[in-house]
Amino acid sequence: MTLTIDIHTFIAAAPASLRAESAGMSPTEFHDRYCRYAGAVKLGEWTHLRAADFTATLEFAGHLRTVTASGSPVAALTSALYDEGYPVEILRFHQRHTETGTATFVQCEFNGRRGWGAAIADDSAESTVRAMIAGINTFA
Template sequence: MTAPPQPQSRFAELFDAPLPRGLREEVAEMDWTRVIASHSPAGGPVRLRQWECTDAQRPASRLGPQARNYRATIAVGDSISTCTAAGSGPVAALTVMLHARGVPVELLRFHQLDSAAGITTFVRGTDGAHAEWGMGVSDDATESALSAVVACANRLAC
């Protein structure tokens, strides 16, 4: 009888790379389904409803180093509101929006990998008191990253 694949080997099958250091040790005894369920929760108090770059009509090559402007609809618990922020990228803008909504998330680590399953983003974030990993998967790199930040925020809220 063969043992079921460990998360490390399953991850290597998908991405040809090891899990990020720190997460690797945290999920060492979990099967891959449990890793996904625990680090990319479908529910939680923080939910991202809509996302857009409001100055997308200007090509990035014409923007130079200045920040871009973003708008999102974010739910925190039962409260839903539209937020705007400027940031060097979508992840930076989302963390500004979350802070404004009372959800502090400072990113400590960011890993994004591509595979046949899609783009998977792992982020390690802190609320100043403790740190958690979040994970997002999408065919779009930005959606994957934003999902990972929201997953991290929800894990920090628990």
């Protein structure tokens, strides 16, 4: 699903440390840096089944992997990323509900490098998965 968002509201929902890091960036620069949906890891199909159950299809270097989980999307995606050679650690997690959806910001560490990923979606689990992928794609 594609959301129309107010990027200023989205940035305002970010944690203070990310707002400080991105001070002086235009909304486009913020989006280009922290919301990388294209890269080594891509999210294909997303299905929120019920309550805390979801299925996500991920693409890694030309092959697909489907992740079905109940509960934490962070745990499920971290495990799938690790299995595919992306041992990512989530250092900070910040999520806030806005008028246009759930905004999620994650600070990831991968191969000794740290960076933020950000996303907004109707569903908090989808927002989490998209933010984690954006974080990974800043390094990969």
